[in-house]
Amino acid sequence: MGVQTNPCLVVLAAYSLILIQANITPVLAHVINQTESPATAAPQAPPPVAPVAPVRSAMQPLQATDLLTADKPCSHGLERQMPYFGMGAPGPSGSAGIPGLPGAGGAQGARGERGDRGEPGLSGFPGSKGDKGDIGAVGPQGLVGLEGLNGTKGVKGEPGRDYTPPSMSAFHVGQSSNLQVTSGSQIISFNAQYINIGDDMSQHTGVFTCRIPGLYYFTYTFRAYSHGSYGLNIDLLVNNVVKSQIYMTAMSKHLMQTQSTIVTLRVGDDVWLKANANTYINGDDEMNVFSGYLINAI
Known part of the structure; x- marks a missing residue:
């Protein structure tokens, strides 16, 4: 020790x-x-x-x-x-001491002011291609563009075939006499003929016979006025089958009725108008007419 x-x-x-x-x-x-x-x-x-x-x-x-x-x-x-002595001259400075331990962390300071905007950074690398987006709405129609230049002349075509004008069938007839049907029915004939291309309409019998198969348009107009209990009751028939009708009961004033239809006809099909009972037609060839024509041959 x-x-x-x-x-x-x-x-x-x-x-x-x-x-x-x-x-x-x-x-x-x-x-x-x-x-x-x-x-x-x-x-x-x-x-x-x-x-x-x-x-x-x-x-x-x-x-x-x-x-x-x-x-x-x-x-x-x-x-x-101990006895008292005066202070002597200062001695030499001592060597530096050992650094102290780090102090405890201080409290968080107040938030500083916002700094100036920095310079733009360098451009990054291109990203990967994204998915295809949905189709957008149709935009407004643009303005009409300028007229283009004339194109080069085309090659001469082959010679055409001989032209054959299409066959045609059309008629327009009228009735100027009064017609009264008390009972039963009666085919309406006509005493005025204005058009009859192809002679397919017989104005005396009032029957149209199809010569060219195809699509046909028919229309008819009649005038009536007060005549007791009579009115208008007229049918359009194809081979005795009703396709359209005009019907009007007795009235106390003058009236006109029109009806139209389109039908497909074969060769030999017949078309006519039939006036039924209690029908009275006021004769006037410009008012009581029946017309038809071929729209398209089949």
Whole structure:
């Protein structure tokens, strides 16, 4: 086990050495001077001994110039009994101490002001191709463009075939006489003929016979006026089958009725008008007419 040193004894020893040196050094210097030049040197009085500082009371507070400071404790309280000395010259600066440990983090500061807008960055790499979008709505129609240049002349075509005008069938007939049907029915004949292309209409019998198969248009118009209990009741027939009709009951004023139809006919089909019972037609060849024509041959 090592020897333990009492710090108070160390302090007392150091203090004794300093005190002895302070009182003996002037005397030794005087003796040496006398010894070196005894013949010529005038006798000199020994230097005065430095007064010993009074011992401070244990209750007297230490000053900033004390040799021993209060922050060096002694178990016996002897630092309060050391003599007073003046402050010496400042010693050399000590070496830098060991850096202290990092302090605890401070509180978050207030949010700073918004900085200036930075310069645009460099363009990035092109991204991958996206999915195809939906078809947009149709935009408004644009303006008519400028007329283009004339094209080059085409190659001469093949000679055409001999032209044969299409066959035609049409008629327009009228009835200028009054017609009254009391009972039963009667085919309406006509005493005026205006058009009869192909001679397919017989105005005396009132029957049209199909010569060219195809699509036909027929129309008929009749006038009636108050005549007792009579009115208009007229049918259009194809091979004795009703295809259209005009029907009007007795009226107290003049009226006109028109009906139209389109039918497909084969060769030999017959078409006519039939007036039924209680029909009275007021004769006028310009008002009571029957017409038909071929629309398209089949």
